[in-house]
Amino acid sequence: QDADLYFVVNDGGVTKNAIQIDASNSGSILLPNDLQYLKIGAGGDGNLYSYNDDFYVSNFTAGKDTVFQYLKSDSSAYVSAIKIDASAESVVFGAVDLKLPATQKLYLDGGGNTYIYEQAADTLDFVVGGTQMINIVEGATNYVRLPDSALLAVGGSLDLYQVHDGTNSKIQNNTGTLSIVQNAQDADLHITVNDGGSTLTAMKIDASEVARVQFQNDNQVVAIGASDDLQFYHDGTNNVINTVTQDADLYF
Secondary structure (H helix, E strand, O other), X not given: OOOOEEEEEEEOOEEEEEEEEEHHHOOXXXXXXXXXXXXXXXXXXXXXXXXOOEEEEEEOOOOOOEEEEEEOOOOOOEEEEEEEEOOOOEEEEOOOOOOOOOOOEEEOOOOOOOEEEEEEOOEEEEEEOOEEEEEEEOOOOOEEEOOOOOOEEEOOOOOEEEEEOOOOEEEEEOOOOOOOOOOOOOOOEEEEEEEOOEEEEEEEEEHHHOOEEEOOOXXXXXXXXXXXXXXXXXXXXXXXXXXXXXXXXXXO
């Protein structure tokens, strides 16, 4: 009872247990030696073996693939879930989903500091060189976010970029003409600001009125000069042209 069965061979004068059948462990079959191959196929192409506590599944025929298959739940077909393409030196996933547990990382540099992962529920992070570069969030407000001082750029040489430095935001063009185009027919263009908590349209370009430029707020000053020297505004009743620099002349 519970006595094991051994298949013993002589390897160059050294006696080795080639196979052990462990009776006390449900008849488990053991190949107890490192680099002891279980070879499959006419040419011994497929090999299963262990070395230094690592386990290997190998195809020892040059240029031939290693394929992991499964039988569909309805037994209708075998599906190649993973293929290691030896000629292309690539891993090909078949008609299966690749699922990672939450917060686990998909590394792109062999396990260093560049990876993609779900930081929290419905939050995806792209990390490059150990720095979070893109944060994608699905929620009540869906958004894609870049960290402070990271440039959102287009063009071969950072020709146009948008950046927020933690305090201020900037859009900068470094090549050619910068155009802001409203291409919807008869749709206006608004520039809106927040004045002490009140949202104001600072400027409106009315497309249906031959691109009329409008400053729609009473007492809204149009100022010219380094010190706002010349000012135009409407106070709700009157139209005012005001020179605020002492002894400055006004010419018409």
